[in-house]
Amino acid sequence: MEEGKIVKDIMLELFEYPHIPYWFSIEQVIKVMKASFFQTPKNTYPLVVLVFDEKYNLLGTVTPREVLKGVSSSHNYSSTNLKVNPEDKIEVDWEKVFGDESKNLAQKPVSEIMNPAKHFVDPLDPIKKAAYLMIHFDLPVIPVIEDKKKLVGVVRMNEIFDIISDEIIKK
């Protein structure tokens, strides 16, 4: 296999993605997502918003999935417990999953629903390390940290897939 492709080669600029602080409400995140992802001709896949603290340290990420999960009704159909199989004889009122309660849930801060950033790569790490972490921890993007402290960019699956898949079909 080809050696030497490192994170730095495929890293994207942070400012490709919207930034928010952790105290924004889900409703505010929805507005940011609408403006940045859907009401603009240019957006960068995957649809992810980066969440920061007061000192501009990255705390986590949110995607439309976390947002919808965060506003889905929690009492009848807990978003974590609800697993409906087609064979089950459960009657589900789908309207209630995103019903009146969702409006209240949208007032929660984004810190309660984000994917905390726990895994990072260095610009000099091999992209295969980034690939491994993204697959095993189901990450939409992985942050790139230089010298163990400075956030310099993110890596997404598009470029990783492109490079690794090339190597596999070449064999």
Place this chain on the structure above:
Amino acid sequence: MVELINREEHEKLYIQLYEILKKKIESHEWKVGTQIPTEEQLCDMFKVSRATVRNAVLELVRQGYLIRQQGKGTFVKKDYVEDGIILCTFFKTLWVKDETKYKKKIVTKTVIMPIDNLSDELKIAENKHIIYTKIFWYIENNLSIIQESYIPFAVCPQLLEENLEVKSITEILEKKCGIKITQIDAHLELNPLTRELALNFSLPEKEPVILLTQKIFSGDTILLLNKFYIKGDTDSLFISFQRRT
């Protein structure tokens, strides 16, 4: 005498033309109440485009030097002095007599997206990043003023790296980013505290405090929006104007 426009200078042509025309009014070369040359004549005089002339004249109208009369032309305004003496002031971040009494603490410096009406206020698209800072100003350990600032990221990306404890944002914009501030609009109002600010001040929610909003421009670009929430119990607002010499 026709003053010439310096095309080597980076300053926009219309700003140069504005200054030249303003001098003509202030020196009474163009007398009060008289009609000024037409746009075409000004284009010829200064060898600039119609758009440059129009911008300069419009700015003079806006500043109260000239008045346009439909179908007649543009005139030197009769009583621009009586309307308001033109004075200037040194711009200091805080509108207080002695800024050195205050100690500042940067509590937040991060990046946000424009929500609520921020994109309108800063005249930027809703998908553009904004540097957001929150600064606490203390007098003798009492929190006296909370400053929130919003700067479009594209205006000065370096600002994120700068230490705001030692330099002010306007200083960084002018000295580090080489951006010239051309105008500052300010307004004052009473503003009920949000829950978060009330907690910061240890005051009840909705307690009214003075809100000083400053919008800082370079030409038509808004560089910075400052919001100062002022408790007003320890110091009074102070600003001094002087006649330009």
